[in-house]
Amino acid sequence: MNTDKNKEFDAFKTVHDALEPLDDDARSRIVNSVVMLLAIDAHAGSSADADDTADEEVTSAEAANDIAGADRFSSFAELVAVANPTTNSDRALVAGYWIQVCIGGDSFTAQAANKELTHLGHKIANITAAIDPMRSAKPQLVLQLKKSGSSRQARKTYKLSDAGLKRVHEMIG
Numbered sequence: 001m002n003t004d005k006n007k008e009f010d011a012f013k014t015v016h017d018a019l020e021p022l023d024d025d026a027r028s029r030i031v032n033s034v035v036m037l038l039a040i041d042a043h044a045g046s047s048a049d050a051d052d053t054a055d056e057e058v059t060s061a062e063a064a065n066d067i068a069g070a071d072r073f074s075s076f077a078e079l080v081a082v083a084n085p086t087t088n089s090d091r092a093l094v095a096g097y098w099i100q101v102c103i104g105g106d107s108f109t110a111q112a113a114n115k116e117l118t119h120l121g122h123k124i125a126n127i128t129a130a131i132d133p134m135r136s137a138k139p140q141l142v143l144q145l146k147k148s149g150s151s152r153q154a155r156k157t158y159k160l161s162d163a164g165l166k167r168v169h170e171m172i173g
Helices: 002-019 026-038 050-055 060-067 078-083 090-104 110-117 129-134 162-171
Strands: 142-148 155-160
Touching: 050 090, 078 090, 078 162, 090 110, 090 129, 090 142, 090 162, 110 129, 110 155, 129 142, 129 155, 155 162
Parallel strands: none
Antiparallel strands: 142 155
16 A cells, blocks of 8 residues: 555656646646546545545536636637637637637527627628538537527527537647
8 A cells, every 4th residue: 555655646746846847827738638638537536425426427528628728718719819710610619619618608509609709700691501511510510409499590509519529629729
């Protein structure tokens, strides 16, 4: 047991010494990347009861959201500047990411995504046409959750899939 404790202490010291000279943002990026790379359960080894940790299981999508650093961007403009989307579909995807991940919504509407894009001067004339290819892609980047109304212009609610989240993470590096 002491050998395990010594190994843990040595690992802790190595990580501490490597991160100590860096700024807070760099430390967060590195720690989050290592957590994702090693598939570390953030709740493992905590002092919480086993029943509590079982209730707090994190899905892969939630973990990806956290690791991507939703706190990293304080404005949609910053996210767009880093992601640098070049197509209308990519712009819609990044807008959906902003609403769903950075702001913390469960889902997003095409109208809300286009409103964010409009504020930056990137309004999409037909946002549904920009989202539809992502719905029909394999794997799907965007999932349609519901449609309100019966007309073609009905309000649609979407959610990014794990593949969509991964795509934005690739864009923001």
